[in-house]
Amino acid sequence: MRNNSEFAVRLTDVKKTYLMGKVEVEAIKGISLQIPTKRFNVIIGPSGSGKTTLLNLLGCIDIPSAGRVEVCGQDIACLTDEQASDFRAENIGFIFQNFNLIPVLSAYENVEYPLLLMKKPVKERKELTLKMLDAVGLTSHKHHRPNELSGGQRQRVAIARALVKGPKLVLADEPTANLDSKTGQSIIDLMYAMQAENHTTFIFSSHDRQVMAHAEKVFEIQDGLLMQDKEL
Amino acid sequence: MKTLHIAFRNIFRNSRRSLMTILAISVSAVAVHLFGGYVANIIYGMQSDYVRDNGHLQIYRKGFFDYGAGNPAVYGISRYQEIMQLINADPDLKNIVLMMTPILRFYGIAGNFKKDVSKTFYGLGYIPSEYKKMRQWNDYSMKRSRARLERIVLADSDTEAGIIGEGMARMLLLCEELNVKNCAEKPPEANGADLPAEAKEDFSFLSESDDLNPEQEAADKRPKLDLLAATAGGAPNVVSLYVNNTEIQGVKALDDNYVAMHISLAQRLLYGKGQKKVTGIVVQLRHTKDMALAKVRLQQLFDKNKLDLEIRDFTLIVPMYKQVISFLSALFSFIAVIMGLIVLFTIINTMTMSVMERVDEIGTIRALGLRRGGILRQFIAEGLVLGVLGATFGVLASVVLAYGINNSGLTWIPPNYVDRVPLTILIFINPFLVPGCWLGLVLLSVFSSVFPARKAGKMVIVDALRHV
Ligand SMILES: Nc1ncnc2c1ncn2[C@@H]1O[C@H](COP(=O)(O)OP(=O)(O)OP(=O)(O)O)[C@@H](O)[C@H]1O
Ligand SMILES: [Mg+2]
Numbered sequence: 001m002r003n004n005s006e007f008a009v010r011l012t013d014v015k016k017t018y019l020m021g022k023v024e025v026e027a028i029k030g031i032s033l034q035i036p037t038k039r040f041n042v043i044i045g046p047s048g049s050g051k052t053t054l055l056n057l058l059g060c061i062d063i064p065s066a067g068r069v070e071v072c073g074q075d076i077a078c079l080t081d082e083q084a085s086d087f088r089a090e091n092i093g094f095i096f097q098n099f100n101l102i103p104v105l106s107a108y109e110n111v112e113y114p115l116l117l118m119k120k121p122v123k124e125r126k127e128l129t130l131k132m133l134d135a136v137g138l139t140s141h142k143h144h145r146p147n148e149l150s151g152g153q154r155q156r157v158a159i160a161r162a163l164v165k166g167p168k169l170v171l172a173d174e175p176t177a178n179l180d181s182k183t184g185q186s187i188i189d190l191m192y193a194m195q196a197e198n199h200t201t202f203i204f205s206s207h208d209r210q211v212m213a214h215a216e217k218v219f220e221i222q223d224g225l226l227m228q229d230k231e232l
Numbered sequence: 233m234k235t236l237h238i239a240f241r242n243i244f245r246n247s248r249r250s251l252m253t254i255l256a257i258s259v260s261a262v263a264v265h266l267f268g269g270y271v272a273n274i275i276y277g278m279q280s281d282y283v284r285d286n287g288h289l290q291i292y293r294k295g296f297f298d299y300g301a302g303n304p305a306v307y308g309i310s311r312y313q314e315i316m317q318l319i320n321a322d323p324d325l326k327n328i329v330l331m332m333t334p335i336l337r338f339y340g341i342a343g344n345f346k347k348d349v350s351k352t353f354y355g356l357g358y359i360p361s362e363y364k365k366m367r368q369w370n371d372y373s374m375k376r377s378r379a380r381l382e383r384i385v386l387a388d389s390d391t392e393a394g395i396i397g398e399g400m401a402r403m404l405l406l407c408e409e410l411n412v413k414n415c416a417e418k419p420p421e422a423n424g425a426d427l428p429a430e431a432k433e434d435f436s437f438l439s440e441s442d443d444l445n446p447e448q449e450a451a452d453k454r455p456k457l458d459l460l461a462a463t464a465g466g467a468p469n470v471v472s473l474y475v476n477n478t479e480i481q482g483v484k485a486l487d488d489n490y491v492a493m494h495i496s497l498a499q500r501l502l503y504g505k506g507q508k509k510v511t512g513i514v515v516q517l518r519h520t521k522d523m524a525l526a527k528v529r530l531q532q533l534f535d536k537n538k539l540d541l542e543i544r545d546f547t548l549i550v551p552m553y554k555q556v557i558s559f560l561s562a563l564f565s566f567i568a569v570i571m572g573l574i575v576l577f578t579i580i581n582t583m584t585m586s587v588m589e590r591v592d593e594i595g596t597i598r599a600l601g602l603r604r605g606g607i608l609r610q611f612i613a614e615g616l617v618l619g620v621l622g623a624t625f626g627v628l629a630s631v632v633l634a635y636g637i638n639n640s641g642l643t644w645i646p647p648n649y650v651d652r653v654p655l656t657i658l659i660f661i662n663p664f665l666v667p668g669c670w671l672g673l674v675l676l677s678v679f680s681s682v683f684p685a686r687k688a689g690k691m692v693i694v695d696a697l698r699h700v
Contacts, residue, residue: 052698061599061693082603089601098700100596104241116234117601161600 007070008169008201009035009058014067016053016224027053029224030067035203035217037168040195042215043205050224051205052173058203059092059171060084072168089117093162093200095172095191099154101146101161107153108133108142111160118165132160135197136190152183156190163194170195172204176211188214235606239613242586243621249582254622256578257673260571261626262633267567268665269634269657271560274646276372276661277653278553279520282546284367287333287514288523289530290549291315294542296511304338305464305502308509309541316513318537324529328522330369333362334510336498340461342396342473342491344404351403353396354489355459357498357510360386366516372661375638375654385476392497393454394473397490398480409455410478459491463504471501482648552648568669572676575622579615579680587611587688594688595696604689611688615681616674623673627666634659 016028027050035041035058045051056062057069060076061084069076072091079087093114094100101110111132115125133139136156146154155175162170172191176184192214195202204211212218220227243250296307309315312334319325319332336357343350386393396404398412407415454474463469473493481487499508517526527543534541547554587594594607602610634657643652659666 056694056697059599061697082605085598085601085603087601088599092601094596094599096596096697098592100592100697102238102593102597104238104245113597114600117606 006036007034008037008072009033009203010068010070011057012068012070014057014064014069016050016057016062017065027224028057028064031221031224031226032067033219033226035201035219037201038199039216040192040202040214041204041217041219042212043203043219043221044207044209044212045205045221046207049207049221051207051221053224054221055171055173055203055205058169059094060088089114090165091168093165093167093170095155095158095162095170095175097174097177099146099151099158099178101154101157103146106143106145107138107149107157110146110157111164114161114165128164132164133157135163135194136160150183151179152187155179155183155187159187159190159194163198163200166198167200169201169203172202174205174207176206176208235609235613236617238610239617242590242614243617246586246589249585250618253578253582253618254625257575257619257622257677258626258629260575261623261669261673262630263571264568264669265626265630265659265666266633266637266657268564268662268669269630269659271564272658272662272665273374273656274560275557276658277374277646278556278648279546280370280372280374282550282553283371283516283520284369286546286549287366287516288520288546289515289517289526290335290544290546291513291515291530291541292511292544294540297542297544297548304336304511305462305509308336308464308503308511309334309513310507310509312510312513315539315541318533319515319530322529322533325526325533328517328519328526330516330518331362331366332513332515333359333366334495335512335514336495336502336509337511338461338498338502340459340501342400342404343458343460344406344455345458346456347405349404351400352489353400353459353491354486355461355498355501356490356492357495358492359388359495360390361388366514369516371519372658374658375656386492386494388494390474390476391494392472392474393476394457394491394493394497395477395479396457396475396492397487398478399484399488400490401475401478403488404457406455406475410475412478457491459493459501461501463502464506465504469501469504471497473497480650482650556647568672572672575673575676576680579618579677580683582618583611583615583681583684584687586614587684590688591691591696591699594691595693595699598691598693599697607689607691608682608685611685612678612681615677615685618681619674619677622677623670626673627670630659630666633657 011031011033014028014031015026018025018027031054043051043054053062057064057076058071060071060079063069063077074087076084102113105113108129112125112129115128120128130139133142136159138153138156138160141149141153146157149157158175162172175191176187179187188211191202191204194200204215291309293307293309299307316332316334319329336355338355338357340353340355341350342353386395396406398415401407401410401412402415406412452474454476457473457475458470459473460468460470473491479490479492481490495510499510503509515526515530517523523545527545530543598607638654638656642655644655645652
């Protein structure tokens with residue numbers, strides 16, 4: 001248990017199988033790994049290799065079929081649905097491939113939303129939200145709804161939303177897949193900058209080897225298995 | 233607070249669908265309000281009329297209601313003035329009783345000997361001015377025809393006059409003299425030609441009274457009837473009645489037998505020169521809601537004073553009232569249930585579509601840390617907002633429509649009525665109708681959205697997120 005502080009995530013012999021009709025699909029076939037805290041980690045692998053499945057486990061929105069997943073020292077299989085929800089609200093920030101902003105809320109309100117879930121007082125909410133919007137350069141767009149923003153802008157809002165509550169862990173599942181390469185690069189740069197500034201543990205998945213440039217640690221998975229685990 | 237805010241925005245996201253849903257709720261509200269208002273118009277209208285004619289309560293000598301109508305002489309109340317004073321002196325009753333007046337009900341035979349016809353009648357003796365006043369009761373401020381009020385043209389001073397039903401006038405061949413409209417001419421062969429001779433005999437010789445002034449009698453141009461009834465002693469007695477006018481009664485059986493007269497004439501007929509009694513005391517209250525209280529207080533008063541009296545309320549005197557209420561209530565419930573089902577299915581449908589459209593959104597906010605209960609609350613809040621908007625628009629639309637109908641000049645003849653009355657939709661007269669319907673629709677909307685909301689709450693997050 002001493003290692004808990006050193007590792008944001010620890011996986012031990014984790015398997016995940018899905019049932020497709022009557023056929024069992026093994027998405028993760030036995031992965032053990034430890035992801036250090038306060039670094040920019042990249043999970044790389046081709047399409048269908050199990051990146052999303054892995055990140056879902058790390059994000060406490062799924063449970064393993066076998067093995068043990070510890071996130072911030074917490075065995076996620078032990079949490080009830082409500083405890084897991086509260087745990088996510090407190091500790092985990094998500095950045096999605098499809099941005100997944102709440103369409104009826106403005107940029108400002110989307111960023112504020114996680115703070116509402118944490119029941120932060122009004123004043124603190126406002127301060128943190130404005131600060132985060134400023135950090136992603138969207139102060140001037142704070143009243144825009146997601147459909148009034150470009151893809152890059154939406155992902156900036158999503159980054160602000162993921163980071164506003166100061167989570168221990170930020171999970172970004174192919175956040176640039178739906179963006180052109182130039183915008184994608186600027187989003188990656190923004191994430192690096194934000195990670196460096198906030199000292200958050202970032203786990204970033206991609207099938208694109210180009211994004212590894214600044215990664216501090218890269219995990220490569222293929223067919224549900226970990227290929228290598230190299231430090232840069 | 234944020235939940236409601238988000239619910240509002242989500243509702244206006246698919247505004248066409250939400251509008252249709254709100255409209256469906258509003259239409260249900262309008263149907264329930266308008267039908268309820270129409271029913272209220274009938275029920276409160278009937279109540280008003282019955283209370284105008286019969287008061288709220290009638291006090292009889294014990295047994296009169298069941299047995300006494302056949303023998304008013306025995307079941308008469310002689311100390312009725314004292315009883316009315318006793319009631320007036322009671323502080324509780326004094327506040328709730330609007331007025332009291334004695335009446336005499338009895339049966340007899342009426343003859344029009346000029347035309348050689350006679351028939352049985354149902355007699356009602358009252359004090360004209362008080363009866364007229366009683367007919368002005370309008371606690372619900374309902375629109376009504378003035379005709380009924382104006383029909384009582386008896387004067388308190390004219391103690392020998394009366395009013396008869398149109399059917400009575402027809403059968404006694406008085407149509408022409410009394411200007412009765414739509415009076416079919418009697419077939420000539422039935423003109424009493426083959427009646428036994430004794431039936432044609434004038435029975436005025438039985439009259440006990442000798443105070444009739446023959447000269448005055450001759451001067452009076454009004455049609456005259458001789459009324460025959462049994463006195464307290466069992467002997468037949470006869471008085472003369474001048475018919476002032478006719479008053480059509482809603483029920484044919486009553487209309488064919490109705491003879492209303494000044495109470496002193498009825499007393500003279502039934503009690504001769506003996507003790508003057510009445511068969512009942514009519515009590516009219518300020519408000520119908522005090523009826524139960526008044527009954528209890530009156531009974532206490534009678535028990536305390538060892539008075540052998542019974543109290544009947546108008547719903548017993550006119551059983552039709554309760555029958556109509558239960559009939560209309562059944563219809564109303566039927567309509568309310570159908571409308572409720574429509575609302576139920578509409579909301580379930582709308583909310584289910586809304587949930588299905590927002591699967592990825594549900595996955596996202598669950599991933600961000602909203603609990604299942606939060607999802608449930610979010611969708612139920614949307615049902616609540618739809619319900620509140622629909623029900624509120626429904627109330628507004630109903631008010632406008634009811635106002636329009638009430639001022640359109642439409643009239644109709646309610647069951648058992650004889651005159652046309654304004655068609656009114658009284659949606660506020662029953663204080664529970666509008667709030668009850670509003671609350672019912674809102675609760676129903678919330679209830680209906682529970683099913684789709686549970687579906688949303690139970691979603692598996694990873695599946696929801698994969699759903700695009
Ligand atoms: N809910 C599910 N039901 C059945 N099979 C699933 C389910 N989710 C994932 N899989 C399967 O598990 C494997 C891994 O899927 P996953 O989405 O984790 O891959 P990925 O690396 O994220 O791919 P991509 O780069 O295309 O997003 C795939 O073969 C996929 O078909
Ligand atoms: Mg994926």
